[in-house]
Amino acid sequence: MASLKVLFILFDGAEWDVINPLLKRGELPHLAKFMREGSHGSLRSLDGTALASPILWTSMASGKLPYKHGIKDFYDTANAVRCVRLWEIFEHEQLSIGLFGHLLTWPPRPTKGFIIPDWCARTPETFPPEFGFINSLNENKDWQHLLSSGLRSMKHGMRPATALVCVREALREKLFHPQRLDSYYRQRLVQLGIHVDLFVSLLRRYQPYFSVFYTGLPDAVHHQYWQYLEPEKFPNVPKPEVERYGGVIPEIYQRLDRVLERLLRETSPETLVVIASDHGGEANCEEEYRWADIHTENFIEALKLKGLMTAFRVGRKVYLRLRNSATPLGSTEEVAAFIRQAVFAASAHPVFEVEVTGEREMTVETVYLKEELEGQSLRFPDGRLVPVEQVLRLTPRISGNHSMNGILLLRGPNVKKDCEITGASLLDVVPTTLALVGRAVGRDMDGRVLTDAIEPHYLETQPVKYIDSYDQLLGKVTNETIEDSDLGMETVKKRLEDLGYIN
Template identity: 25%
Template sequence: HAVGVINVPFTYPPEPVNGFQISGMDTPSEKSAFIHPPALREELKREFGNMNLETRFLGSMNNDERRDKALAGLESCDEQWLRAALYLMEKHPVDVMMCTFMSIDTVQHYFWHYMDEKHFQHDPSGAHKYRDAIRNVYERLDRAVGKFLEKLPGDSALCVVSDHGGGPVSDRLVYLNRYLAQLGLLKYRTHTRSGFARARQKLIRKVFEIIRGSLTSDQKKWLADKLPLVREKFEGAYTSFSNIDWSATKAFCSEVLAYPPSISINLEGVYPEGIVKPAEYEELRAFIKQKLSELRDPRDGSSIIPRVYRREELFEGPFASEAPDLVLDWWSEKAFTTSLSFPEEGDQPVLKIRRREPMGQPEWSATHRLEGIVIMRGPHIRKSALIQGARLVDMAPTLLYLLGDEIPAGLDGRILTDFFEAEFLQSHPVQAEEPSAAAPAEKEGAPYNAKEAAQVEERLKALGYID
């Protein structure tokens, strides 16, 4: 099949597909080779000018002017991707095309507290201006779906899919590494530094927070390029890993990665300074699960962490061993939020109930929910059918079935047969490939150089995926 892929996250560098591919949010910069085939880049530039890959000001929305610019940037990106997609549908038709609009995800992360009067960070003074910011994006993307329907041939199917839902962040803040330290499972290095040195470290972190919350994306990039050693110094002071004594640590949380919160066991033979013996592994996991279940909301006694999953309950396949050992349920309605732990605050409470306070550097007021949406329209699709129990991994086998292709052996997910009319199901039996023992193919070469990796990291920080 000829395929077209537009702005899908984590598709850089673009693959030499039969069709075209424009990489998404992990593209380092507009100067990168993010479009395949290369000639298409020049064609799109002639038609639309330079492609804008990111929304500016997300990391510095500390006043209305910058919030307005961020919203305008989201709208501009949506219009750009819609124009490009409609153009490519006409000039470079393919059998399957996928186009991602990131705006709905981003606007919910940063503007939810204006809309939600029950949010602990609800801002009544800003609500009159930004209450409809999220609704406006939904309406804009709904109109985009209408444009696609107008352009599609009559025998085509259109599918609207979200990879997750959205909801308010919790006011329950948990310091996981602090908790592990208090349980005796994580140890910080014993410092002999003077009080002045410790104060300097705190000051560095404070300055780093101010920089992240006040400078624009372009200003941050300029500083990172011009002063790489200063950047490294600041980020080292800000990262909770920098003070961990690995030779005496049994479990840890990667708190720098905001989501998903998870705990890894410092297992011998897995980590360079692993100290946990394989024979201790299951007992230690069970102990940590039990202790996490004991964290309670002081207001009503409810569990802070509704469920803790063992790795094998969620992941399978040849790379499952790379996942954390314990994954914490943070996507439930109340759930919790995590924050960075530092040794000088080790005797502070593990749980903090947040109250409304002036928001410093822009932070998420909403996060992801497990429930997303899936809508399909086209020939052979049932009208007004309600699909129960669909998962994101079901989309690949469902779309392959709709195309009449074989379902690869071992592919995750199931065909969502409830979408299709009975006659279509009867006349189109499922085709499945025979199982193969072949190992999964690996991509060759490193996709990023050091500068590009830093640019991607900065974008993920602006979006809130990395602290």
């Protein structure tokens, strides 16, 4: 047990329907080898909740449903998590941890190891503090920023080969001024290379018992490039653009395959390796290309709730959250009623469907096709007229959406080889991990141990143990009131807009 370690490799949004054709063509050799040496299958995301990564990754890390862990959206922080996450169990045993990019790890705290917060971090802090520059890599501003961020990484473990790529791409941006879709994925590939170098350097320095490497790259390119992967599902995709960008998503997965090989070189046969995604990806043709889409920030301004409400969009639905229980429009129910009463000025037909989903939460979606809305105006209950184009988006923004099934792969001591897992939920990842490293599973966890992926002899000699609650054992406070701060909110909003979740 002393030599056993755990490594989580998290590929946000990774999708089997993209992976499988590449496997058949032999283009993901390291993932194929991993599958032969371990167990793999689809990983069901959460039904009845927004397929938003902070919610999903927190459920995976805790084995608990959202109503237990308390996370609502991209604007929450680590302070809002109301239950123990997997690494805290190991910290309680005085074991070292290393977290690189896992969502909701800001603000970081001192630990025996390192914590590099995720792209939702509001400020650059890390632990240890000298790695604060890493967060600036998420900005993707211009070639000068790309170059300066890369050079700062040199003294912390970035390889010369990665530095050369960084310089090459910076020069390319300066000289040729590429279009957004040409630079969008290339900048992120540079960022990925730097992140992998830094993570490997940190692994070697701290030798953590439990470590996590996260990248949001699959999800980011799904949103922007899916129409070029499956142009037949979308109207009027220009053929030259299909030829230019049709290989972007496969290229990203091929790069992730090489990342996998690099990270696995840092492990031993005694390392339990878990590869997972929080959801999958699919074409967004129905929602994005037919139905009108709410322009989130303008919509909030039209409600006169700027600063009092946050929003993000997944598919057709916009998820709204009041930051205070009292607003100029009244309670949550009164805000919902106000939105329901918004109508077309010409016909007095209602525009929005609204569902109140919590004490301060609701979902909103339009009930009209885009072609029915051009030139219209909306009338709000207070009599204001607003052009429809101000609060609704009538042109496509993203072409890839989230799907319900992600990926799960396990390899390590006592994991079955070449085994296909069926019926797995992201809630099952932590219970299964705990069982494989000889720890008790919390009875208050909502997931189960995936015994079909574990060697029978191990279960015979090490039957699954249980504990009532790690929250109780570690003294986790579950009813504290979280202060809602504006600190860094604009930074988070800019990153969400870049990914297509708002505006």
